Amino acid sequence: MKRMGRRGFLAASTALGAGAGLSAYAAVSAADEDRTPGKDPDKTADIALRDRDLPFIGTEETFSTPTLLKLNSINQDHIAFLEEIGLSDLGKRRIGDMDAGGLDVQILSAHTPSVQNVPGQRGIDLAHRLNRQLVDGPIAKYPGRFKAFATLPLQSPEAAADELERSVREDGFLGALTNGHITKKYLDHPDFEPVLERAVALDVPIYLHPGYPADEVFKIYYSTTRSEYTKEYQDYIFSGSGYGWHQEVLTQCVRMITYGVFDRFPKLKIIIGHMGEGLPFYYERIVNDMGEPTEDSLEKPVGQYFKDNFWITTSAFPQTELLHLLLKYISVDRVMFATDYPFADIKEQTDWFRGVDLPREDKEKIAFRNAEKLFGMKVPVK
Numbered sequence: 442m443k444r445m446g447r448r449g450f451l452a453a454s455t456a457l458g459a460g461a462g463l464s465a466y467a468a469v470s471a472a473d474e475d476r477t478p479g480k481d482p483d484k485t486a487d488i489a490l491r492d493r494d495l496p497f498i499g500t501e502e503t504f505s506t507p508t509l510l511k512l513n514s515i516n517q518d519h520i521a522f523l524e525e526i527g528l529s530d531l532g533k534r535r536i537g538d539m540d541a542g543g544l545d546v547q548i549l550s551a552h553t554p555s556v557q558n559v560p561g562q563r564g565i566d567l568a569h570r571l572n573r574q575l576v577d578g579p580i581a582k583y584p585g586r587f588k589a590f591a592t593l594p595l596q597s598p599e600a601a602a603d604e605l606e607r608s609v610r611e612d613g614f615l616g617a618l619t620n621g622h623i624t625k626k627y628l629d630h631p632d633f634e635p636v637l638e639r640a641v642a643l644d645v646p647i648y649l650h651p652g653y654p655a656d657e658v659f660k661i662y663y664s665t666t667r668s669e670y671t672k673e674y675q676d677y678i679f680s681g682s683g684y685g686w687h688q689e690v691l692t693q694c695v696r697m698i699t700y701g702v703f704d705r706f707p708k709l710k711i712i713i714g715h716m717g718e719g720l721p722f723y724y725e726r727i728v729n730d731m732g733e734p735t736e737d738s739l740e741k742p743v744g745q746y747f748k749d750n751f752w753i754t755t756s757a758f759p760q761t762e763l764l765h766l767l768l769k770y771i772s773v774d775r776v777m778f779a780t781d782y783p784f785a786d787i788k789e790q791t792d793w794f795r796g797v798d799l800p801r802e803d804k805e806k807i808a809f810r811n812a813e814k815l816f817g818m819k820v821p822v823k
Contacts, residue, residue: 489796492804495543496820497791498812501648501714501756501779502547505529506574508567509552512559527783528552531579535783536586542787544780545809545820549575550590553620554652557595564594568604576612585821590618590648598632602639609643615816616645616710621652621686627693629700637706646710646752646815649693651686651718653677690718695727698746699735710815711751714779716758720747721766747771752815755807757781759793773803777812 505513505528514520527534531549539547556567571592579587591608593601608614617640619628626632628647640647654662663680665671679685690713703709713720720727728744735743753771755764756779767776780790794808809820 484798485796488798489792492795492801495791495795495804496809497542497544497778497794498546498548498809498818498820499539499544499780499782499787500548500712500754500777500812501650502549502782503528503552503784504531504549504575505552506571509555509571512556512567513552513554523552530783531575531587532582535579536583538782538787539586542780542789542791544782544787544791545823546586546588546818547782548588548590548615548812548816549579550618550648550650551592553650555592555618555620557620557623557652559594560596564596565600565604568592568594568601569607572604572608572612572614580612588816588818589614590616593617593619593636595619595623595633595636598635602635605636605639605645606643609645614645615818616640616647616712618648618650619652620650621689621693622655625655627696629693629696629702634705637702637709640710641706641708644708644710646712648712648714649690650714651681651690654680654685654689687715687718690715691720691723694718694720694747694751695731698743699731699739701739703746703750704740707749709750712754712777713751714754714756714781716755716760716763717753717767717771720753721763721770724770744770748775751775752777752811754779755790755794757785757790759785759790761793761797764797773799773806774811776807777815778808 505523507529510520510523510529514523523529527538535547539545551571556564556571559567568591572589575587575589580589589608589612591605591614593604595601605614605617609616617636623633628637628649637647653659659676659680663676663685665676670676694711694713697703697711724744724747728742728747731743739746741749748771751771752775753767754777764776778794780787794804797804799807813819
């Protein structure tokens with residue numbers, strides 16, 4: 442692949458897994474919200490001052506390693522960029538950014554698509570190695586500051602279930618994180634029932650992170666025959682952080698509901714990020730239009746599954762109006778804070794949330810208490 446300019450590379454790195462934060466956060470910042478007509482900057486400042494002592498748990502915080510960077514990057518420029526923003530730093534730089542923003546704990550997860558494209562024993566070994574690197578590295582070096590979601594070799598579902606159990610029982614991991622489709626299958630496919638069954642048995646959640654579409658889907662939905670529109674990687678961004686990622690996760694959620702996953706596994710816990718991946722906007726449409734055709738095949742109304750089996754994080758979408766819309770449909774007890782670090786600035790997002798006009802009790806739930814309850818953990822005492 443030819444070398445690209447800085448602007449093109451920034452676009453490419455976002456498109457190829459650098460995270461939704463780069464594009465999503467640019468849309469709205471706390472300062473921009475203060476200038477929105479009808480909003481009172483003084484009130485926002487007063488609320489932020491009141492809640493300046495909020496502890497925070499970040500529930501979608503990404504890392505990589507030299508091996509994973511090489512596996513999932515398009516060229517050396519891409520690797521250099523991801524290293525530049527701190528993706529593979531699990532030491533002083535990351536801790537410094539957390540301290541500057543008042544983020545007490547990061548729950549780490551491997552950069553998309555992680556090892557999901559690696560089949561067989563190689564994928565199994567790589568997933569195990571990545572999980573152990575966290576245990577022996579940042580989790581041991583900075584007690585209390587890091588927790589983790591397990592990386593799973595999902596092309597080998599039985600081995601993935603075993604690695605989930607090992608990482609939870611032996612290493613204290615909090616669950617697992619997946620990245621979109623696994624060889625053109627989603628988690629509603631019977632192949633993955635061993636993983637879902639094990640997650641339920643262990644009472645740990647699965648975080649559904651976006652992944653890139655299968656080649657056929659990419660060609661139909663996102664590609665263009667006009668090469669002048671691919672110079673800045675528009676097609677990849679379109680299929681990723683610019684739009685496709687969020688639709689992909691929401692589609693997977695609706696598939697899991699409508700095809701009976703939660704009837705077979707009623708205690709399965711699923712987390713999704715990015716302020717619900719479009720769910721607040723589509724909620725009534727989904728519930729109303731999918732209600733009648735699933736009335737005889739599902740044990741509950743469609744909307745009840747969102748209430749019973751899902752948790753939502755704010756990752757990379759620090760937009761107050763979206764948060765309020767989400768809370769219209771999803772209980773405040775099911776919403777958790779996240780930053781999408783290092784693709785979004787920690788301090789900008791904690792500052793945003795400190796200024797959100799919600800009761801202090803509700804803000805504590807979102808900032809840290811819901812995560813403490815779901816994961817059975819505690820914010821470390823300072």
